[in-house]
Amino acid sequence: MSSLLVLVALVLLALPVAIVVALVMVAGLRRRVADLERDVQALRVRRADAPASAPRAGAAAQEGPAQAAFVESAPPPAAAVPPPAAPAPRPATVPLPPSPPRGPGTVERGVAAIRGWFTEGNVPVKIGVLVLLAGVAALLKYASDQGLLRVPVELRLAGIAAAATATLVFAWRQRLRRRAFALSLQGGAVGVLLLTVFGAFRLYGLLPPGMAFALSVVLVAGACVLAVLQDALALAVFGILAGFLAPLWLSTGGGSHVALFSYYALLNAGVFAIAWWRAWRLLNLLGFVFTFGIGTAWGVLAYTPTDFASTEPFLLLFFAFYLAIPVLYARRRAGGRDLVDGSLVFGTPLVAFALQAALLDGARMPLALCALGLAALYAALAWTLRGRERRALLAQSHALLAVGFATLAIPLALSAQATASAFALEGAALVWLGLRQARLLPQVSGTALQALAACAFALGVLFSGPEHTPLVNPTCTSGLLVALAGFASAWSYAAAARPRAALAWYVWGLAWWAGIALNEIADFVAPHLQPAAAFVFAVASGWLAAEVARRRPAVALAWTTAAGLAAGVAxxxxxxxxxxxxxxxxAGWAWLAFAAFGARSLVALRGPASRAVVAAHAAWLWTWPLATSLGLHGLLAGPDVGTGWRHVAVLLPWWIAALLAAARPAWLAVPLAAGFGAWRRALLASYMAVLVAGWLPALFAAGAPAPLPWLPLLNPLDLMQAAILALAVHLAATTPRLGRWRVPVLAFGAFALANASLLRSLHHWAGVIWSTSMFSTSLVQTALTLLWSVLGVAGWIVGSRRGLRTVWLAGALLMGVVLLKLVLVDRQHLGNLLGIVSFIGFGVLCTAVGFFAPAPPRAAAADAGAAGAAQ
Incomplete structure (x- = not known):
């Protein structure tokens, strides 16, 4: 078991040493490559400058002979030949440096560094030290197992420690003459001393845990001091690795996490002190990885909520260390940020916050306060570093972290709707900042935040209950803030001369603005008043857009006003x-708001005419005739009022509007009189289209004038249709392009109106049923025959007397139609008195035509008559 522990100790010591040495070699190779690239670039610049100075030297050399020739007597003018113009020297071209070849990958560099460690520098010393360490460990184990040395273990270990100390002293004295040899020997001596302490504690039990730990700390601190004094990164890395691994190989399994973290705090203080004097990035990264790595492992395996009070201070202390170390690195070494610095700057808060979340067991409000505190801390650091050019990137990184943690605090502390509000406002601020600094990343981040705001709002609405207070509720306020953020982004892009992006953001904000308002109306307004509320909101929104457009003209704002005024039609x-x-x-009170907001909106849109302004004015001038006609129709819809009045109610407001557009356009042009003349005819044409669309169906209406009695041509409907026909004829006569349509319009309109008036008279006076069946009665057919005959004879007589050949032919055509009608239709009524009257009447009228206008006028007379009529 003891041999296995020795082997594990050797592996734990040798592998990190090899990895650290490899990383150091890689860093050295990178520095050498950077130096070579700077030298090559300097050579290229000098070679580029040399050809550029050559033409200036040549010009100076030619200047002397030119001046000598100028001093000599001038030749005769006849023999003077102007010298050819010297060609301009070609500018010296500076060759572009070739793009550097792609370097090897991370694995290749690591393999190359390990190979270089074994093949470059003082290789024998390096290999010898590693072998020596293994040999000493094996010797100690062999002597312990075989009992070859009868010397007490204490003396043997003391002798090894003394030899290692002597080696360390010898290596220190050789540091100036043989630097590589001395550093390798020092590292080996410190390693032997650490192994001796480990053996005395773990294998033989000669040292108590506290003393073994203290000796290890002293050795680690000594190695770090030697590293700083000799500017030896490898020795410092070796010492730090040994320091972080010492609690692991000296652990008895019953230690306190407070003692462990206290030791790591002391060790990190050493890393901090080294960072104060040396810009060793690798050392900083190793301290960060071991501190938070071992701390995380302990937290996963052994942390309980009761350990919070004794663990939280160490987390804050470690965070403070690695918050300050990148700042110290930036102070010690000028230049741009590299990957290691980025790992510490961004990795420290992210790892620390994740560990903090684990310690707090996911409590939202405390985590939100922690995130807010981090945001304030990083904002203060960014503000402190903002004016220092060499630390501008570090300041920007801190500012980005401040924004990120402030953003993170919002969903942790607030509801989904409040999160949407904050995200939207923050996104608008980032868009503004990105445009101000001409940077794309803040603009994209602002757009993404506003999209997240929309998602958060949707989730909040989906999982929240019904609201009980109009306007002042989370749904309304958060939605309005999202809309305002969209408007603010549109304003920022408009100020940056980005019209397309501004339009997109404006539509986004307008959609949220309208959606929130309609949602509030649907939730809190009575159903019968919801159309009026939506109408007032649309008009008020158009007025607000017009007021903004008055100060900052924009096409989208004018179109918004036009849409608000067009809501009156709907x-x-x-x-x-x-x-x-x-x-x-x-609901009718909404028209007062329309009148006030609409009039003010048109006043605010005064200025250069545009299609949007024309649309707004047209919507205003269309809404009032439509609303008035529909209102009069509803007012006259009672059973005591004849249907003819309803047609008049619908057509009269449009007829008045058309009459004003034709005769008094200035009355309609207010308050946008500047460009009204350009589109007045289009407005008038739209009015006439409505009148024609109402005039034609009215021909088929009975037109009851109740409560008035029926009078042909003097009843309300006939008078209204006659007025429309007169206005149409007048417009055709006064419009150059429509002059040739004046007579056809008058003829068709008068003929149709006369027939309609005749049929209505038969309906009201003779009791003929108003339906298609009335055309099967003898009375209707006889009346139509006589009317057409009178009109045809009138056309014959007028055309003959005035020399109007066209009128005479029209009368003849109508009489031919009457004759055809007699043959095909009226002959079936010859058995009654009315049919006989039809035939007799037609015959009498034709006889009268033969007396007054027996033949068509001559063409010349017709032409003269036409000219006179034209005059």
Whole structure:
């Protein structure tokens, strides 16, 4: 069993020593390669500068002869020949340094370092020391087993210790003349002394645990002092390894963790002291790995909650050591951060916080306070180091850790909704910081945080109960903060001249803004008032966007205002469908908000016209006619009011709007009169389209004028349709591109209106049923025949008298249609008086035409008449 312990001790000592030596050799090779690269770069720069100075030397050499020629007498002007222009010297080109070849991997470098350790430097001494250590251990074991030495064990161990001490003194004196030999011999002597202490304690029981531990500490401290004095990293690493392994090979299994961590605290104080004088990265990393590695192993195997009070101080102390060591390294050595420094800077807080979480058994609020404390600590360090150029990267790393732990504290301390709020605000701040510093990483981090905020909000809503307080509840406040964070990010990108990103963030924020508002309306507003509440919210949001656009113009803001004003159209239609009256109270009070917010929004949008501004103004000018027409229709929907009034109620507001757009456009242009003229015709065309869409179906309506009596052409519906027709003819006459449509529009409209008025008169006066069956009655057919005949004869007479050939032909065509109607339709009514009247009436009218206009006018007369009519 004792031989096995010796073998284990040798392995534990030899393997770390070999690994450390290999790592040191690798570090030395890296330094040598860096020196060689700097030398090669300097040579390339000098070679590049040499050709550039050559043309200047040549020019100086040619300057002397040129001046001598200038002093001599000048030749005759006739013989003077201008010298050819000397070609400009080609600029010296600086060859680009070739890209360095890809270095070997980590395994290859490690193998090469081990091979170099056995093949470079003072190889005999290195091998001899290792063999000597093994031989001494074997000798001690052999002497113990065979009893060859009758000298007491105490004296034998003392002799070995004395020999090792003498070797150490001899190696110290050789440090200046034979540095490599002396360092290897010192390491071997310290190793023999440590083995002697181990043998005296473990194998022979000659030393109590406390004294053996104290002697080991003294030897380790001596080795570290020798390393610092001689600037020997390998010796320091050997001493630190021995120091960390000493509690393991000297352990009896019944020690206290307080004693163990106290010893490690003392050992880390030594590492800290060495870091104060030497920038030895490998030593710092070994101390970190052994301290937290062995501490973690003890925690996994033996920690209980009752050990918290005696364990927490050591965790804080170790964290403080390895928080300060990277700062000391940055102070001792100028240059950029390498991988080891990054491991300590980022590894220390992450490992320490993970161990802290294990000690606290996952308690959220204490962990949140710990994370917040770490954030404050790292923020203070970053603030302290911010103005020092050589430590700028270390300051940025601390700032990043501060942000990270502050972010981590939020979900630990707060609910999901509050976490969403904090993440969103922090993400907006990071986006702003990234744009301010022109760095991509904070922008990406800010975007990711806001996405996490959305996820946290969704989880909070999914697992939370119903809210009981409107607006002032976690769901609403957190959602609004997410929306505001999106708006802030949009503002930051807009200020950085990144319009696409700004638009994306603005849409993101607007979606959250609208979604939260609609959710609150659905939860806390009565169902019959929800459309009005959503309408007011949309208009108010558009007004806010317009106010922001007034100070900082943006197309997206103007479109938001346009959408808010267009909500009036949707609200009018929804209310008309739900309650048949857009202005029905109490929801009708929303129109007051629309009037106030809408008017102010248009005033705020004053400025250069754009499509968004035009859309907002058009939505405003469309909403009021629509709401008024639907409101009048609902108002006149009672049983005592005839259907003709309803058609008038629908068409009259649009007719007034079209009349104002045509005759008084300035009244509609307020308050955006600057660009109104450019799109006035489009607005007027949209109004006329609505009027035509309502005028055509009204032809098939009975148009009851109750409570008024029926009067042909003087009833409300006929007057309304006549007014629309007159406006259409007027617009066709005053619009150059529509002038040729004036007569056809008038003819078709008048003919259709006359027929509709005739049928309505028959319905109201003669009691004919208003349906398609009315066309099978003799009265209707006779009335239509006489009306068409009168209109056709009027066309013949007017066309003949005024020389309008087109009108005469139209009348002839209509009379032909009447004749065809008599043959095909009215002949079946010849058996009654009305059918006979049809035929007689047509004959009389045709006879009258033969007397007043027997033949069509000549083409010349027609042309003259057309010209006169045009004038």
């Amino acid at each position: 609200f009018a239609l929804v209310q008309a469908w739900r309650v048949d009256q857009p202005f029905a109270l109490p």
